[in-house]
Amino acid sequence: MxxxxxxxxxxxxxxxxxxxxxxxxxxxxxxxxxxxxxxxxxxxxxxxxxxxxxxxxxxxxxxxxxxxxxxxxxxxxxxxxxxxxxxxxxxxxxxxxDASQLNEVVVIGYGSTTVKDATGAIEKVDSKEFNAGAITSPEQLITGKTAGVNVIPPGGLPGQGATIRIRGGNSSLSANNNPLIVIDGVPVDQGSSGGGSAALNSINPNDIESFVVLKDASSTAIYGSRASAGVILITTKSGNTNSPLKIQLSTNGSIGEVRRTTNVLNADQYREVAANSQNASLILPLLGSENTNWQDQIFQKALGTDSNLTLTKGFENSSFRASVGYTVQEGIIKTSKFERSSASLNFKQYLLDRALSIETNIRGALTQNNYPNGGALGTAAQFDPTQPIYSGNDEYGGFWEWLQPNGDPESLAPRNPLGLLEQTTNVADTERAIGNVKLDYNAPFLEGLNANLNVGFDYNEVNGITKTPGTSAAGFLSQGSVGTYGSIRRSVLADFFLNYKKDIESIKSKIELMAGHSFQKFFRSNYNTNMPTVGAPIDNSFATHNAIESYVSRFRYSYNSKYLLNFTYRRDGSSRFSNDNRWGDFYSGALAWNIFEENFLKNSNTISNLKLRLGYGQTGQQEIGIDFGYLPVYVNGADNQQYQLGNTFYNTVRPEGYDANIKWEESETYNVGLDYGFFNGNISGSIEYFTRKTSDVLNLIPIPSGTNLTNQLITNIGDLENEGIEFTLGANVFAKENFSWNVNFNMSYLTNKILKLNVVDDPSFIGVPTGFISGAIGNSIQIHRVGEAQSAFLAFKQVYGEDGRPIEGVYEDINGDGAIDNGDLYIKENPAADFLFGLSSYANYKNWDLNFTLRASVGNYVYNNVASSTGNEFGLHSLNTNRNVHASILDTGFRNNQLLSDYYIQDASFLKMDNLSLGYNFKNIMPSAIDLRIQMTIQNVFTMTNYDGIDPEISGGIDNNFFPRPRTFLLGVNMNF
The missing domain is CATH 2.60.40.1120 (Carboxypeptidase-like, regulatory domain)
Known part of the structure; x- marks a missing residue:
């Protein structure tokens, strides 16, 4: 049975x-x-x-x-x-x-929100909008993509980082104007690492999912004393639960070339100018018989490859993403190269019926930078073009050099540019690791209560070595030298906050409360030693540290999805200031009105989004460059600062200047914005107006003798004002079965003004000179002056003859006193652009896609210091050697340099195409499980400008031996399994 x-x-x-x-x-x-x-x-x-x-x-x-x-x-x-x-x-x-993607989640400080519920000036750029090409540092991904964010690309050295300025970035005179960058919740050290490499170049751009830019103080104030220059939140890629194993392999190869070089005389022009110069009798006997383009000798075709392998897999309650990458990028200057090996891991685990999530992010990189001799670029523009490259013998490596009668190198002569590159070594190895563990817990005893713990670290170590052999002309006097340098920068972070959300349907309200505590500690050490064969070793080393402790809170309220309120408060304590000034309070408030939710617009067939935003906030600046400026500090004197007692010399110990009352700068910002969308989001964008006033600005000022231990001191004296208008427009221009096209446009108008620089009104105080230039010791071409923009150019007004050529040494008598002196110097423009424009286009036709990015800058000025210092007859011969000069001498005929002439302050407005990319997606040529994409990209396609230097985009506004940016051609292949 x-x-x-x-x-x-x-x-x-x-x-x-x-x-x-x-x-x-x-x-x-x-x-x-x-x-x-x-x-x-x-x-x-x-x-x-x-x-x-x-x-x-x-x-x-x-x-x-x-x-x-x-x-x-x-x-x-x-x-x-x-x-x-x-x-x-x-x-x-x-x-x-979703209508205008209003429900898209956007990361904000210590949390997230939706586009619809955002009250501040927040802009997101995700991976599908990134710039394509040979990208070695992450910030290059968003060049030209956002209004009010100016990303100035690096020069021709691979691995260099771009300069980022949000809303002008002119929030300080002496402190850091770089935005705070937060990677997966970990704020990174804003200083650059040793050796001059970029702070972010060890982050693989392929691992980044999105950038979120917080621009106004109502959104940045949550970061308090660190946010005056804006905040950029970087989110890296992660896996998704319940998803199959996916393998992505991408590789590309690139070649870069020099687009433009310094305009100097060729050999024939040099001989002609020399023959008619006042020093012809000294120059002509030294002329050679060659026709050498020295700039051609130091530049090369720059080859590069970038390969990445990514694996993602999702399970029911967990997911992971792992990636490895390898990048090699040569520079267009010989001997320069950047190499990076990177790896990253993201792992998510859900526990307790998904009430608890644990996310781990860790990424590391080993990079090597081969830096060329920095003097080669300037020397190539000045070396005599009539001389040969090689001498024909083995002395000094076989390179032709300027020699004394006894055969020794002329001590102050320029060195053979190619010899400088090939006979000197500067290599830096960097180890970088950054990671964090985030625990997110939804409390079962109170619906809507969430606890979040974020523990992170950032470690960056650089070790470099320099070598100059004694057999080279550059190392002859010291008989060669070996130097080492490096740094360690590390930080640890611990954030804990509680978040409570509650929907009160009876009164159509939503509330959110957040409160938390944050602590981050930084350690930095640098060393730099030089051991020449002849002479005493030089050792410059130091170590320092600082910490920030913060209490943060936020209150958000929404009524009927129409009326939004956001209030934040942060209390910061920084070890960089004394106990009396250590703690600061930073507030912000914002209101928003979702007008399109009103009954008279809710059912509109035309308007899909209309939101008015008003915001106010206070932020600070504690990145002042010194960690103990409020303390009296004693330092060891150098060997040339010894004191004699009897027959013995003793090194002195001397006090440094200090300001016991130094504190952070504080900024107040007002913002009003209007977000709009039409035709179901096919047209969308925003318009913003902001004004920002910074008080207690840190400024280097002269102080009366005997009042401190120095004659100049960085202290809190000064007020600044910035204001601007931003406009963005995105449009799906065309969308049919086989063809689609959408464009994104952004525009910014920015101004800045100095309101105060000293304690009392002093008519004799003309301002603080800045922008020091080459050509003569102690000259500056810029000034910080009350009522003017920062770093405004200060120059004489050039007088021109009837033939339109500048008359040497003749300037306008501005004050009419009959003499040309410092009283006739006047303000002519400034380096900051009045208008910035960006245009991105994305077009698809069947399997083809074509994308490009255009940028324009209007109203930025550059001082051409290369032309002003060498474009004259005096530069043809110096210290028993001939030297090439800038070709502007053909237009001016100047015998001596005219460093303070406004002739050299030039309008550097430009239009650039940064990227042009063409891609094709293949089908039916491989198994159905494999997708294949091929993409061709050109970077730095063209530049239209009236500026006659190498590049009109010069950070700081002074062009002096700028490393040219290459034009790069790239072919890439991407496969998904």
Missing amino acids: KTNQLKKVLIFMMLLVTITTSAQITVKGVVTEKTGNLPLPGVNVVVKGSNTGAVTDFEGNYTIEANNGGVLIFSYLGYKQQEVRVENSVINIVMEE
Whole structure:
């Protein structure tokens, strides 16, 4: 009996398995978007309640195994999620965009919000909008992409970082104007690492998912004393739960070339100018018979490769993403090269029925920078073009050099530019690791209460070595030298905050409360030693540290999704200031009105978004460059500062100047903005107005003798004002079955003014000179002056002859006193642009796509110090050697340099195409599980400008031996498995 029952049970179970198996079917389909009926690649397709998933390919196709009667979930960023019951083997899905993507989540300080609920000036750039090309440092991904954010690309040295300025960045005169950068919740040290490498170049750009820029104080004030120059939040890529194993392999090769060089005389022009110069009798006997373009000798075709391998996999309650990358990029200057090996891991785990999530991010990189001899660029522009490259003998490495009669190198002569590159070594190795662990817990005893703990670290160590052999002309006097340098920069972070959200449906309200504590400690050490064969070794080393402790809070309120309120308060304590000034309080408040939610617009067929925002906030600046400026400090004197007692000389110990009352700078910002969207988000953008006033500005000022231990001191004296208007516009211009085109445009108008520089009004105080230039010791061409923009150019007004040529040494008598002196110096423009423009275009036709980025700058001025210091007859000969000069001498005929002439202050407005990219997505040439994409990109395509230097985009506004930016051609291949 029992045997028969057992047989019946087994037969029933087999039938059940057969029925269940037969109920599972293969589902296929195509996912398209509603607006243009175009396929959507990368859509996640998941069987609800399981870990079975798939992702659509480039043509929107998917295949998945599912039970008949089960449910498939289709999700894609920016589109409404759909759930569909499985009743057929073919299910095609049309996905509809969220209106203007208003429900898209945006990371903000210590939390997140949606575009719809944001009250501040926040702008997001995600990976699909990034600039393409040979990108070695992450900030280059967003050049030209956001209003009010000026990313000035680096020069021709690979691995250099760009200069970032948010809303002009003119929040300080002496402190740091770089924005605070936060990577996955970890604020990174804003200083550059040793050796001159970029602070972010060890982060693989391929690992970055998005940038969020916080621009106004109502959004940045949550970071208090660190946010005056703005905040950039970088989020790295991660895996998704319930997703299949995905492998991505990408590789590209690039070649860069010099686009423009310094305009100097060629050999024939040099001989002609020399023959007619006042020093012809000294120059002509030294002329050679060659025609050498020395700039051609130091530049090269720059080859580069970048390869990345990424694996992602999602399970029911966990996911991971792992990547490795390898980048090699030569510079266009010989001997320069950047090499990076990187790895990253993101792991997420959900526990306690998803009440607890644990996320771990860790990324590391080993980079090596081969730096060229920095003097080669300037020397190549000045070396005599009539001389040969090589001498024909083995002395000094075989390179032709200027020699004394006894055969020794002329001690003050310029060195052979190619010899400088090939006979000197400067190599720096960098180890970088940054990571954090985030725990996020939804409390079961109180719905809406969330606890978050973020523990992170940032470690950066640089070790470099320099070598100059004694057999080279550069190392002759010291008989060669070896130097070492490096730094360690490390920080640890611990953040803990509670967040409470509550929907009160009875009164149509939502509230959110956040309170937390943050602590971050920084340690920095630098060393620099030089050991010449002849002479005493030089050792410059130091170590320092500082810490920041903060209490943060935020209150957010929404009524009926129409009226939004945001209030933040942060109390910061910085070890950089004394106990009396250590703590500061920073507030912000913002109001927003979602006008499109009002009844008279809610059902509009035209307006899909209309929001008015008002904001006010206070921020600070504690990146002052010194950690103990409030303390009296004694330092060891140098060997030339010894004191004699009897027959013995003793090194002195001397006090440094200090300001016991030094404190952070403080800024107040007002912001008003209007977000708009039309035709279901096909046209969208915003317009903003802001004004920012910074008080207690740190400034280097002269002080009365005997009042301190120095004659100049950095102290809190000064007020600044910045204001501007920003405008953004995004439009889906065209969307049909086989063709789509959308563009994004941004514009900024920015001004800045110095309001105060000293304690009392002093008519004799003309300002603080800055912008020191080459050509004569002690000359400066810029000034910080009350009522003017920062670093305004101060020069004589050049007088021109009837032939239109400048008359040497003749300037306008501005004050009419009959003499030309410092009283006739006047303000002529400043380096900051009045207007910045950016235009990005994205077009798709079938499998093809074409993208480009344009940037324009209007109203920026540059002082051409290369022309002013060498474009004259005096520069043709010096210290028994001939030297080349700038070709401007052909226009001016100047015999001596005219360093303070406004002739050299030039309008450097420009229009640039930064990127032009053409891509093709292949289909039906490989197994269906493999997607293949090929992309061709040109970087630095063209520059239109009237500026006659190498490049009009000069940080600081003084052009002096600028490393030219290359034009780069790139071919890349991307495969998804």
